[in-house]
Amino acid sequence: MRKSFWLFAIVLSMSLGIRAQAAPREIPDHFNTGVDTDTELTEIPEPGIYGGIQYKTGAGGQLALDLVYSNRQAGNEIEIRNMDFSRYALLMVNEGKIAVETMVTFRNCKFDAVTTGREDARISYVFEDCTLRNFQGSNATFTRCRLGGSSGDALNPYRNVTLRDCYIADLAHPDSGDTVHSDGVQIFGYPSLTAENISFDNCRFEVPAIPGGGSYVNACLMIAPEKSGAKGIYFTNCILNGGGYAIYTLVKDGFSLENVVLCNISVGDAARYGTFYHRNVTAGVTMENIYTTDTLYVGSRFVDEEGRIHFSVTNDTAQERKLMIVTPRQTIILPVKACPPYEDRTADMTFEDFPFDIDVVVPGAQWAVCYDITDGCTQIALYAERKR
Incomplete structure (x- = not known):
């Protein structure tokens, strides 16, 4: 199905004289990074034991995770899933005393700030599909995470830090x-x-x-x-x-x-x-x-439970642009407002006022192809079959 669709799109582009682009990796955006909003998270309202892991009060009122003294029983492969830590900043402590290689994986968790040690250690952290305000430290890998959402740096990495398919956004408050x-x-x-x-x-x-x-x-x-x-x-x-x-x-x-x-x-x-x-x-x-x-671009492409196709459209240029969506039944043309230059911004603006991750919905179509037709005609996205 997908292969034949790609072939159709290429033939369509060639017949219309359209500049086509190769299939890209999905661009990170509001929809495909961070915690899954459909999943209920367990909130940590105060220090204590949650999911078999003990969290104590750390320096400055932070929430402290200690794998040397408080959680010896946890082993060296620890998974923490669907937790909401956002009431506290999370601080990793006593990392230098860990004697064996240890990995802590956070999946679909929400954080305020996370701080790990700066130096190399026998512990590494993995964050998958997580939302964080800030990370500062070393020995961490992030995949499909969203960082930012308040004033201050989103990341202050020191050593051995890797990010893949992540979205860093919204720092001006x-x-x-x-x-x-x-x-x-x-x-x-x-x-x-x-x-x-x-x-x-x-x-x-x-x-x-x-x-x-x-x-x-x-x-x-x-x-x-x-x-x-x-x-x-x-x-x-x-x-x-x-x-x-x-x-x-x-x-x-x-x-x-x-x-x-x-x-x-x-x-x-x-x-x-x-x-x-x-x-x-x-x-x-x-x-x-x-x-x-120099074009619009599309991040997420998915189909909802009602069969409607969603495209997450962004305009990072200072020019209003035109989006064309071709389906079996219709051709849709929509204006996408410009990303305003600094001199046109006002103090009452928020991140939501910018043309980022606009949810464009296409009902009743088996397939759809997106083009930027502002200057010529550039193919920017295809409908991909999946549900989210």
């Missing part, structure tokens, strides 16, 4: 009080500890700055080793939209960047000042195929 400098990811190192082995693949950053106090959004990617050097940093196949600059690199005297690679990066029009800011960067950074987003 003007009503949050004192001014907070916010980045999608900020890599700044730590004294005597090189920031190393950090990678992002197929991740999307939507962090437009909004005028007013509260959150000053610096960059989608802030690579600024100010406390140590940084090496082995990779960003591949990512979408960046927002910040003062989309990509900000700065090296303080005495430190250096080594083997920092940015490859296949699409940059939208939401940055306040431009795409790049470089200071004291003379070597160690490779940039390949950094290009400007």
Whole structure:
């Protein structure tokens, strides 16, 4: 079924003289990352034992997870599923005392902030389909996670951190009080500890700055080793939209960047000042195929229980664009508003005012193909059979 549909779409595109694109990996968005909203989560209202794991009160009122003293019985492969930790910041403690290789996997969990240790340890953390406000630490892997949602950095990784198919978004909250400098990811190192082995693949950053106090959004990617050097940093196949600059690199005297690679990066029009800011960067950074987003794009494609096709449509450009959807029965043409440049934004705007992850619903169709017909005709998505 799917193969014949792809063949049909290719033939249709050729017959209409349409610029077709190869089938992409699904772009991360609001619908395909983070916790499953249809699943009931178990809320942790206070320190205690939940799912056989004990959580204690940690420094500063945080919720502490200790696998050395409090949870010896848990073993070295621990799975925590469908939990809501969002009342507390979660702090991992006593990692350096763990004697055997241990993995903790969080599946479909919701967090406020999560902090792990900075140094290499015999413990690693896996986050799958989770929602977090912030992560700071090392030795963690994230898949299909959503990070952000408030002022402040979404990620502060130190070492051995990998993100795949993740969505980092919504960092500008003007009503949050004192001014907070916010980045999608900020890599700044730590004294005597090189920031190393950090990678992002197929991740999307939507962090437009909004005028007013509260959150000053610096960059989608802030690579600024100010406390140590940084090496082995990779960003591949990512979408960046927002910040003062989309990509900000700065090296303080005495430190250096080594083997920092940015490859296949699409940059939208939401940055306040431009795409790049470089200071004291003379070597160690490779940039390949950094290009400007020039079409609409589609993240999730799914069919609901009523048989309607849903496309999650985003416009990262500063131009209103036209979306055309072709089905067996009809052709639909819809305008998609522009992503406003900084000078057109007002302090009362919120993230929801931007043209990101618009749920376009197509009823009564067996298949559908999406095109951006603003300048020519570019195929941007096909209907994929699945339910969510």
